[in-house]
Amino acid sequence: MLMSADKCSLLIVDVQSRLAPAIHEGQRIVDNCIWLARVAARIGVPVVVTEHCPAKIGATVEALKAAAASARFVSKEAFSAQADGCLAATEVDRRRQVVVCGTEAHVCVQQTALDLRWAGKEVFVVADAAGSRDPVNRDLAFERMRQHGIEIVSREMVAFEWLQRGGTALFSEINREFIR
Numbered sequence: 001m002l003m004s005a006d007k008c009s010l011l012i013v014d015v016q017s018r019l020a021p022a023i024h025e026g027q028r029i030v031d032n033c034i035w036l037a038r039v040a041a042r043i044g045v046p047v048v049v050t051e052h053c054p055a056k057i058g059a060t061v062e063a064l065k066a067a068a069a070s071a072r073f074v075s076k077e078a079f080s081a082q083a084d085g086c087l088a089a090t091e092v093d094r095r096r097q098v099v100v101c102g103t104e105a106h107v108c109v110q111q112t113a114l115d116l117r118w119a120g121k122e123v124f125v126v127a128d129a130a131g132s133r134d135p136v137n138r139d140l141a142f143e144r145m146r147q148h149g150i151e152i153v154s155r156e157m158v159a160f161e162w163l164q165r166g167g168t169a170l171f172s173e174i175n176r177e178f179i180r
Contacts, residue, residue: 001151003099003124005162009091010040012049012068013081013102013109017058023103023131024138030061032129032155033101037068039155039178043162043170045099046091047071050081052108079108082115097122099158101129106141113150123150126158 015033020026040047049060049071059065060073072091078084087093098121100113109130117123125145132138142152159178163171 001122003097003153003158003161004164005043005045007095007122008045008097008099008162009095010036010045010047011081011087011092011098011100011102011112012037012047012060012064012071013100013112014050014052014057014104015061015064015102016051016054017061019057019103020061022133024133024135025131026103029103029129029131030064032126034064034067035178036099036101036126036129036155036158037064037071039159039162039174041068041070042174042177043159045162046095048087048090048092049073050086050102050108050112051075052079053077078111080111080115081108082112082119092116097124099124099126099153101126101155103130104132104137105130106132106137110141110145113145114148117148117150124153124158125150126155127152128154 047068074086076084076086113123
């Protein structure tokens with residue numbers, strides 16, 4: 001199945017100030033989440049950002065907050081944002097497809113993605129924008145999610161599927177600003 005901008009929401013999970021520095025290749029993960037948030041904003045895909053126990057782990061990384069300024073921010077205590085209930089009445093709840101990125105891939109990202117899948121959503125996890133402290137845990141999470149019908153994709157796969165075609169002004173703008 002292809003991702004469609006009018007059916008998708010982007011869910012950024014727990015990219016927080018005290019956790020991000022501990023993530024393997026953490027700056028690359030943060031940068032790729034920012035990139036996705038900016039592309040989503042430009043294309044018109046709604047964005048929801050979760051924060052897990054922000055009083056303890058810190059708020060969302062400042063650069064991501066700025067890139068996702070129009071996003072809906074929700075706090076949670078359960079590892080799964082779906083199980084926590086904080087996604088109710090958000091675009092994640094209203095739309096059929098959910099593109100998921102963030103940290104940690106084997107904990108909050110995986111539990112949220114599995115719960116969304118079991119709730120009937122089409123779920124896509126962005127491999128180059130999802131990380132864990134240990135890359136072995138990240139890789140195991142990707143394998144497990146695949147086994148449950150979750151598609152593992154790249155950030156460029158997301159952008160090009162949201163765009164659907166080249167030769168448009170929007171494609172040229174995205175290609176010029178984000179892809180090259």
